[in-house]
Amino acid sequence: MRRHVSLEEISDGRLYGKNDMVRACTGDCRGCSACCGGMGNSVILDPLDIYRLTVGLGLTFEELMADKIELNVVDGVILPNLKMSTGNETCAFLDEAGRCSIHAQRPGICRLFPLGRYYMPEEEAKPMAVSGSRTEDSPQRSAGSFRTEDSPRRSAGGFRYFLQVHECPMPNKTKVKVSKWIDTPELDRYERFVNDWHYFLEDVQKRLEAEQPCAPIRQPAEDGSADGAESERRGQPTDEEARKINLLLLKLFFARPYEEGDFYAQFEERLAFAKEALGFA
Ligand code: SF4
Ligand code: SF4
Numbered sequence: 001m002r003r004h005v006s007l008e009e010i011s012d013g014r015l016y017g018k019n020d021m022v023r024a025c026t027g028d029c030r031g032c033s034a035c036c037g038g039m040g041n042s043v044i045l046d047p048l049d050i051y052r053l054t055v056g057l058g059l060t061f062e063e064l065m066a067d068k069i070e071l072n073v074v075d076g077v078i079l080p081n082l083k084m085s086t087g088n089e090t091c092a093f094l095d096e097a098g099r100c101s102i103h104a105q106r107p108g109i110c111r112l113f114p115l116g117r118y119y120m121p122e123e124e125a126k127p128m129a130v131s132g133s134r135t136e137d138s139p140q141r142s143a144g145s146f147r148t149e150d151s152p153r154r155s156a157g158g159f160r161y162f163l164q165v166h167e168c169p170m171p172n173k174t175k176v177k178v179s180k181w182i183d184t185p186e187l188d189r190y191e192r193f194v195n196d197w198h199y200f201l202e203d204v205q206k207r208l209e210a211e212q213p214c215a216p217i218r219q220p221a222e223d224g225s226a227d228g229a230e231s232e233r234r235g236q237p238t239d240e241e242a243r244k245i246n247l248l249l250l251k252l253f254f255a256r257p258y259e260e261g262d263f264y265a266q267f268e269e270r271l272a273f274a275k276e277a278l279g280f281a
Helices: 047-057 061-067 108-112 178-182 187-208 239-255 263-277
Strands: 021-025 069-074 077-082 115-120 158-163 174-177
Touching (some): 021 158, 021 178, 047 187, 047 263, 061 239, 077 187, 158 187, 174 178, 187 239, 187 263, 239 263
Antiparallel strands (some): 069 077
16 A cells, blocks of 8 residues: 655654644544544554554444455555445544444554654664655555665564644644654553564565565464474465565464453563564565
8 A cells, every 4th residue: 555655744753752732632533533534544553553443442344344344465464454434435443433333452554643653774763854865655644664665674673753734624723742642651561562463474474475585484373383384395486475575474473363461562572473474574
């Protein structure tokens, strides 16, 4: 889900860190719910979002899949996203009063908006002016995956925040600290998770696009142990191997229930397993 735009066209030309002040605060949105509808499949969910929705709402992944979320292919990888209601095309969690019915469990992209994330090599992830670099993005509300077009893909890097200036119509926004706006506990761990997930997905996408040789793919066993079956062939992934990679990710990061408690420890364990299973370790 990439389009080529200049960051200067869609932002105020600045990149922000978590301790910076940014003119993003919409107050309580004053009855507006413009960004909770018409997003298509652009509000892509990450494992923390699924943790929040399953543990916080007491629903299984399968129950969410009934009418709240759906699966779509994003740059070759199958990922969940918020589902729009048929008819009025609004988020399934928007209530009749036009308010988010899951405010405490809302996904990371909803917490971020109208900010977005801009990914870059780690050594560049420091305060800087934007200088017309071309970017990839996902449209409107999502805005969660920008990176410099001419940077090589890499399995490590960093990100900064930017302000989308054309997406939220609320006038007279006030300044707010980025960390306060994102409203996420343990922000350092959260940012590390965001980074790890982003660059892991990039590696998976690179693998699916056959930019690197395919090592055997190991599926987790039903009981969650690491003793699953391996595919036998090495080389570029066939359709069947691509299906197995996607199945592995779906099972491991989304469908397998999370325990209430330390999400990040559970994620790191699953990520280590996935990296080993996919030959990234
Ligand atoms: S478009 Fe802006 S003001 Fe409206 S709900 Fe979204 S963030 Fe709030
Ligand atoms: S989860 Fe809440 S904030 Fe996010 S799009 Fe749906 S209704 Fe809006």
